[in-house]
Amino acid sequence: MATTKWAIDPTHSEIGFKVKHMMFTNVSGKFGTYDATITTEDENFENAKIDFSADINSVNTHNADRDTHLKSADFFDADNHPKLSFKASSFSKIDDHNYTLAGDLSLRGVTKPVQFPVEFSGLMKDPWGNTKAGLNISGKINRKDWGLNWNAALETGGLLVSDEVRLQIELQLAKV
Template sequence: MATTKWSIDPTHSEIGFKVKHMMFTNVSGKFGTYDATITTEGNDFENAAIEFSADIASVDTANADRDGHLRSADFFDAESNPKLTFKASSFKKIDDGDYEIVGDLTIKGVSKEVKFPVEFSGIMTDPWGNTKVGLSIEGKINRKDWGLNWNSALETGGVLVGEEVRLNIELQFAKQA
């Protein structure tokens, strides 16, 4: 069977995250510049090869000072580590529409295996005749696992920035000719 390449449609995708601030509210952010590809056998997504990268310089939390701090050596160290990457080692169907993705997430030069549930929307054709597929990924990581350790203690106890990062990723891919 022929392999099929799928490229990300950045107009209809979003790479989002949330982190607790002062232990009681969430600060949301996203990456504005990223790339992802999927390679499948025909239109079968089981065992698809999936790769993703995001430009650290494109991190956006709607606050320029905070974004600059995130790009600094305190967090992502964008100068030395300009991209975060993910390469799937497994993409398997759990049941209709539900998949599980496993792979290596590399941030700041540190690679760790992660596992996330994936909602697979199925394959559809848009009004212009393009074959599309959608994936929704939600999961959690601990930022300290990748050396993103900066924090500040609060006078009232606790810390300024939570360790848990919640991911909210919406991906739309277009089948390549």
Template sequence: MATTKWVIDPTHSEIGFKVKHMMFTNVSGKFDTYEASVTTEDDTFTNANIEFSADINSIDTRNADRDGHLKSADFFDAENYPKLTFKASSLSKVEDGNYEIAGDLTIKGVTKFVKLPAEFSGLMTDPWGNTKAGLNIYGKINRKDWGLNWNSALETGGVLVGEEVKLEIELQLLKQ
């Protein structure tokens, strides 16, 4: 069976995350530079081969000081680990439109197997005749599982940065 190659449409995609700050509000961030290699055997994406990477130096939380701290050895250590990567081992249909993506997530040189909920929106042809596919991945990971341990205790109790990271990934893929 012939395989189909897909690329990310960067103008309609976002690799985002949220982390609790001071234990009561979320700080949002995203990676501005990323790439993926996606190949499929059919239009269902269930046998998709997905490899993804994001450039740590492209992290953007709308605060230059915080971005610099996240790039430092306290967190991602961008100098020694310039990319985070994900290699999917499966994309399984749970029920209509709802999927689970599983694979190896590598951050700061540490690889862990993760399973994340996903939505596959199916295929659509845009006004210019291009075939597009929508894949939304969300879920939670614990940053400490990848050695992102830095924190600061608050005088009022608790910590400055939450351990749980909520992932909010919106991908629009373009058929090649």
């Protein structure tokens, strides 16, 4: 079998997350600068090898003060830990459109195993003859597992920022 390399198409991809704020609304953010090495056997994504990293300084929640706070030692500590990374240990097929992605997520100097459901949209040729693949990765992590512990109590009870972070990652891959 031949090895196929894939690259993320940044104009059709988004590395996003959502966190509850004040226990009742969501704040969305994304990373604008990231890189990945993805290889498959031919065009079969089962057992794909995936290495991914994102630049912490590229975090964007559409609020400059919040972004600065997220980059600080209270959260990501970008000065000491400028990247988050993910290295897949398995990419297992459930059926034609559903996979499970497992691997190690490294953030703020802490590495923990994670597992996420992936919706595989299949392969398609674009109008210029390029082979594309679509992946939708979702899941949840507890930010405290990686030492992102900062919070503030609310007068009404509860906390300002939820521990749960929901990941929403849309990837369009281009066959290299």
